[in-house]
Structures are given as structure tokens and as C-alpha cells.
Amino acid sequence: MRIRDLILPEDKVFLTLFKEMAQAIAEGADVLNEITHELPLGIEKSHRVRQIEHQGDEITRRIYEQLNESLITPLEPEEISRLAPVMDDVLDRIDRVTHQLCNYGIAESNDTLREFSYLIKLSIDEICHAIDSLSTLKRPEDVRTHADEINRIYNLSIELQARAVLELFKTNDLLLIIKLKDIYEGFGRVMEKCNDVGHALNDIAMSHA
Incomplete structure (x- = not known):
């Protein structure tokens, strides 16, 4: 047990905000x-995604505001400062690719778009589970297990993006190729940011093991 844990109770507001x-x-x-x-x-x-993205910005602002005011935190301040922005980045990227998808006037969906969104959901499910496990850190290995799964899903997304781009260039519609390639890259950036969250969570778990 850390000395600070013997002096003051942990401020649980950060974990609540991370869950939000x-x-x-x-x-x-x-x-x-x-x-x-x-x-x-x-x-x-x-438009709903844009509203959610604004909510995320507000939660991030509250995290930093609380960090400036708190005498004690459940995680090290630098851990909170690292985790908050990478989580916000995930939501920012979801908002961006959503608007790409809608503004480019894609006439119909395809298997790649649906599979990308499924992988994103799987990755974020792992993030949610990891944040829940972070609430106590009595079993930091649970957090690391979820972080490892986030990385595994990210690697699947890299393979998906590579296959999808190859398939694109088999078509003759140049404008559609440009639009979908950009969208696929947008999905890839969402997955990159999820993986960044996984790295941050893994490092936190290791430091508290």
C-alpha cells in the first residue's frame, strides 16, 4: 500500500468520470x-455523435479541473493526464469518421464498413471493462488482459484495412475509391486511438502491480 493511501482516502471522482x-x-x-x-x-x-463528442469534451475538462483541485488521486496525476486525452481522442475520431461516412454520400454500406464498426465496438467494450477493473486495481492483471485484447483487435483492424484497400483498387469507380479509402483510413485512426488507450491502461496496470 502506498503511504498516501494511509493518510487520505482516494478521490473516486476520477474513476466516475472515466466511466462516464x-x-x-x-x-x-x-x-x-x-x-x-x-x-x-x-x-x-x-448529429447525435457530434452531441456525444461535445459531452466527451466536457468530461475531459472536468477531469483536468478536478486534477488541479485534488490533493490526492486514485492514480498518479501523470497517469490521469495521459489517460484522459487518449480516451477523448477516440471519441473525436469516431465523430470525424461518422461525418466522413455521411458527408461523402456513400450510396450503400458494405461488409468492410460493417466489420470496421464491429471491431470498434469490440475494442471499446474492452476499454469499458478495463475502466471498470481500474476502479479498485486489486487485480491489475485484469486491466492488462483487456489491454492485450484491445491490441489484438487493433491488429485485426490493420489486416482488414489492408485487404479492403486491395479490394478497392479492383473496382473502376475512381471517385468511390477515393471516398472509401479515406473512410477506411478514418476507421483505422479510430482503432489506433483505441490502441493508445490500451497502451495507457497497460502501463497503469504495470505500475500498480
């Missing part, structure tokens, strides 16, 4: 998944 952020990210991913299954319908749902 994880829930917001999960909701954004759910809406994105719905859109990829409903194209060309469902475009109006992109």
Missing part, C-alpha cells in the same frame, strides 16, 4: 455501427 467517458465512447460507437448498417439511411444520426 467510456460510456460516452461506447454510445458513439453504437450510433456509428447503426449508421454503417443503415446507409444511405441513418445519416441524421451523425
Whole structure:
């Protein structure tokens, strides 16, 4: 047990805020998944993702505000400062790719779009579970298990993106190739940010083992 734990109780507000952020990210991913299954319908749902992204910005602001005011934190301040922005980045990227998907006027969905959104949901489910496990850190290995799974899913997304781009260039519609390649790269950036969260969680778990 750390000495500071013997002096002051841990401030649980940070873990509450991280859970709120994880829930917001999960909701954004759910809406994105719905859109990829409903194209060309469902475009109006992109406004909901933008609202969720603004909620995420507010949660991040509250985390930093609380960090400046708290005498003691359940994690090291630098751990909180690292985790908060990478989680916010995930939601930012979900918002960006959602609007790409809707603004580019994609006439219909395809297996790649649906599979990407599914992998995003899987990755964010692991983030949510890891944040729940972070609440006590009595079993830091649980956090690491979820972080490892996030990395595994990220590697699957890299393979998916490579296959998808190869398939794109077999078509003759140059404009569609440009649009979908950009969207696939946008999905890839969401997965990169999820993986960044996984790295941050893994490092936190290791430091508290």
C-alpha cells in the first residue's frame, strides 16, 4: 500500500468520470455501427455523435479541473493526464469518421464498413471493462488482459484495412475509391486511438502491480 493511501482516502471522482467517458465512447460507437448498417439511411444520426463528442469534451475538462483541485488521486496525476486525452481522442475520431461516412454520400454500406464498426465496438467494450477493473486495481492483471485484447483487435483492424484497400483498387469507380479509402483510413485512426488507450491502461496496470 502506498503511504498516501494511509493518510487520505482516494478521490473516486476520477474513476466516475472515466466511466462516464467510456460510456460516452461506447454510445458513439453504437450510433456509428447503426449508421454503417443503415446507409444511405441513418445519416441524421451523425448529429447525435457530434452531441456525444461535445459531452466527451466536457468530461475531459472536468477531469483536468478536478486534477488541479485534488490533493490526492486514485492514480498518479501523470497517469490521469495521459489517460484522459487518449480516451477523448477516440471519441473525436469516431465523430470525424461518422461525418466522413455521411458527408461523402456513400450510396450503400458494405461488409468492410460493417466489420470496421464491429471491431470498434469490440475494442471499446474492452476499454469499458478495463475502466471498470481500474476502479479498485486489486487485480491489475485484469486491466492488462483487456489491454492485450484491445491490441489484438487493433491488429485485426490493420489486416482488414489492408485487404479492403486491395479490394478497392479492383473496382473502376475512381471517385468511390477515393471516398472509401479515406473512410477506411478514418476507421483505422479510430482503432489506433483505441490502441493508445490500451497502451495507457497497460502501463497503469504495470505500475500498480
